[in-house]
Amino acid sequence: MAQLVDKAKGFVADKVARVQKPEAELADLSLKNVGRGGATLAGRVDVSNPYSHSIPICEVSYSLKSAGREVASGTMPDPGSLTAGDTTRLDIPVKVPFDFLVSLARDAGRDWDIDYEMRVGLTVDLPILGNFTLPLTKSGELKLPTLSDVF
Numbered sequence: 001m002a003q004l005v006d007k008a009k010g011f012v013a014d015k016v017a018r019v020q021k022p023e024a025e026l027a028d029l030s031l032k033n034v035g036r037g038g039a040t041l042a043g044r045v046d047v048s049n050p051y052s053h054s055i056p057i058c059e060v061s062y063s064l065k066s067a068g069r070e071v072a073s074g075t076m077p078d079p080g081s082l083t084a085g086d087t088t089r090l091d092i093p094v095k096v097p098f099d100f101l102v103s104l105a106r107d108a109g110r111d112w113d114i115d116y117e118m119r120v121g122l123t124v125d126l127p128i129l130g131n132f133t134l135p136l137t138k139s140g141e142l143k144l145p146t147l148s149d150v151f
Contacts, residue, residue, distance in 0.1 A: 020050040020051070021050075021126065021132065021134075022047055022048060022049050022050065022055065022082060022124060022126075022134065023047070023048050023050075023134075024045055024046065024047040024048075024120075024122050024134045024136055025045070025046050025047075025136070026043065026044075026045055026118060026120055026136040026137070026138040027044045027045065027046050028042075028043070028044040029041055029042070029043050029044075029064075029094075029116060029118055029138070029140065029142055030042050030044075030142070031142065032093070036098070037097070037098055038095060038096050038097045038098040038100075039095075039096045039098075040093055040094065040095055040096070041064070041072075041093075041094040041095075041096060041142070042091050042092070042093060042094070043062065043064075043091070043092035043093075043094055043118055043120065044089060044090070044091055044092070045060075045089070045090040045092060045120060045122065045136065046087050046088070046089055046090075047082055047087065047088050047089075047090065047122065047134075048086070048087045048088075049082040049083060049084060049085060049086060049087075049088065050085070051084060051085065051127075052084055052085055053084050054081040054082060054083060054084045055081060055082040055124050055125065055126065056078075056080075056081045056082075056124065056125045057078070057079050057080055057081055057082060057090075057122065057123070057124055057125075058077075058078070058123040058124065058125055058131055059075055059076065059077050059078070059079075059121075059123045060075065060076040060079055060090065060092060060120065060121070060122055060123070061073075061074070061075045061076075061120070061121040061123075062074060062075075062076075062092055062094060062118065062119065062120045062121075063118070063119045064094050064096070064116060064117075064118050065116065065117045065118075065119075066114055066115060066116045066117075067115070071094075071096050071100055071116075072094050072095060072096050072097075072100075074094075074095075076092065082124065090122075092120065094118075113141040113142060113143045114141065114142045115139075115140075115141055116139065116140060116141070116142055117137065117138070117139045118137070118138050118139075119135070119136065119137050120135075120136040120137075121133050121134070121135055121136075122134040122136065
């Protein structure tokens with residue numbers, strides 16, 4: 001009987017491993033706006049849905065680090081769903097407090113950009129499998145606008 005159960009577990013594990021899953025890419029991080037309270041950055045995630053029906057997104061969690069410190073983190077509960085058989089673009093607003101912007105000025109002063117690492121966890125509700133989290137990480141440089149860009 002134990003051999004039968006082990007074979008059944010192996011069969012199910014093999015089938016689950018072959019199930020197509022959505023694929024996601026953390027495509028971009030850009031400066032959206034700057035105000036008195038701080039700055040809002042926009043993270044863009046492109047998610048492709050291989051299924052012929054939409055998939056609900058349960059939650060998007062994010063964490064932004066710069067200079068070895070966490071700048072901002074948060075979650076977006078229930079941001080919508082993935083379009084059937086297509087790529088869905090999600091914009092993640094990341095609010096950076098003004099006091100942290102001042103401390104980032106040291107990094108920006110050297111080369112007029114901010115080095116960052118952004119981590120995103122995209123949790124979707126897949127048929128049969130249930131909740132599935134796609135982990136995404138992107139490191140890069142966020143170029144700051146110059147005076148010539150503003151005027």
